Amino acid sequence: MRKKIIAGNWKMYNDVNGTVNLISEIKKVMSDKNLNAGLIVCPPFTNLETASELLKDTSIKLGAQNMYFEESGAFTGEISPLMLKSVGCEFVILGHSERRTIFGEGDQVINKKIKTAIKHALKPIFCIGETLDEREKGVTFKVIETQLKNGLEGLGEGELANLIVAYEPVWAIGTGKVATPEQAQEVHKFIRELIAKMYSQNFASQLIIQYGGSVKPENAKELLGQADIDGALVGGACLKAESFIKIAEVC
Numbered sequence: 740m741r742k743k744i745i746a747g748n749w750k751m752y753n754d755v756n757g758t759v760n761l762i763s764e765i766k767k768v769m770s771d772k773n774l775n776a777g778l779i780v781c782p783p784f785t786n787l788e789t790a791s792e793l794l795k796d797t798s799i800k801l802g803a804q805n806m807y808f809e810e811s812g813a814f815t816g817e818i819s820p821l822m823l824k825s826v827g828c829e830f831v832i833l834g835h836s837e838r839r840t841i842f843g844e845g846d847q848v849i850n851k852k853i854k855t856a857i858k859h860a861l862k863p864i865f866c867i868g869e870t871l872d873e874r875e876k877g878v879t880f881k882v883i884e885t886q887l888k889n890g891l892e893g894l895g896e897g898e899l900a901n902l903i904v905a906y907e908p909v910w911a912i913g914t915g916k917v918a919t920p921e922q923a924q925e926v927h928k929f930i931r932e933l934i935a936k937m938y939s940q941n942f943a944s945q946l947i948i949q950y951g952g953s954v955k956p957e958n959a960k961e962l963l964g965q966a967d968i969d970g971a972l973v974g975g976a977c978l979k980a981e982s983f984i985k986i987a988e989v990c
């Protein structure tokens with residue numbers, strides 16, 4: 740039985756004060772609840788240390804939203820896996836569609852990042868997903884297959900024990916347009932079957948595959964009720980403690 744994991748991708752929201760407030764609120768809201776799901780929060784880089792301190796006495800894990808694939812060097816403006824480890828990060832989101840489309844990250848760069856994250860024992864939340872154009876052209880599965888194979892190239896099953904895959908249809912991110920539970924389940928099933936072919940049935944059956952794209956308390960139950968949906972990567976709705984925890988409560 741796979742444990743459901745709800746991760747909050749804060750994106751470029753909240754300064755240090757906002758981080759203190761939101762984490763305090765999350766702690767308060769969840770204090771009288773017995774959540775079955777695991778929780779991860781991914782604040783901006785500048786707030787990771789503050790968040791880490793605040794999360795010490797909780798079961799909530801800390802993640803970053805990106806990182807560079809080198810350990811150190813002359814890479815102005817970049818953050819290394821060692822730096823993330825040093826502020827208490829356990830997870831790192833890699834290959835988010837905003838990184839792909841706005842910042843031009845391709846599969847090869849994402850593959851290097853996944854490899855470096857694993858080398859430093861950071862657990863990747865590896866995002867994949869098709870654009871609206873790709874869905875309308877009927878190439879969704881092909882896009883997913885390419886992203887998955889390229890992103891994981893050269894990595895063996897043993898190295899991927901802590902991998903989380905997040906299926907995030909680009910057309911559903913921040914748009915309020917959520918994939919129907921059937922649409923999401925269809926792709927999640929495809930991902931799991933493909934992973935079984937690439938690795939093994941056993942590995943595929945244990946892999947956590949999150950759905951992301953306009954997940955809200957109102958649609959979480961149906962989405963998370965699907966056989967192959969093991970959690971959510973939440974953007975907008977994770978910025979309010981109430982809605983973040985409500986999503987976790989349906990698990």
Ligand code: PGA
Pocket residue numbers: 748907911912913914915951952953954972973974975976
């Ligand atoms: P959203 O973002 O929930 O605001 O659509 C999800 C994401 O980008 O991870």
